[in-house]
Amino acid sequence: MSTEGAHRRRGLGRFVMCVLADHALEQGASQGVLGATGAGRALYETLGWKKHATLAECVYRP
Numbered sequence: 001m002s003t004e005g006a007h008r009r010r011g012l013g014r015f016v017m018c019v020l021a022d023h024a025l026e027q028g029a030s031q032g033v034l035g036a037t038g039a040g041r042a043l044y045e046t047l048g049w050k051k052h053a054t055l056a057e058c059v060y061r062p
Helices: 012-027 036-046
Strands: none
Touching: 012 036
């Protein structure tokens, strides 16, 4: 998920994440996995997400 610069800092990302999390919980989810950039980390941490591991970006092109 990303937000265009002109629309940032208005709560759109928070709103979308809350709607998605609520839906997942309603469907029976008990845990989630989120791959995030450093830029999004502050938002996700305020929503209760905790950093568990650092992800690596890998691309395979045969």
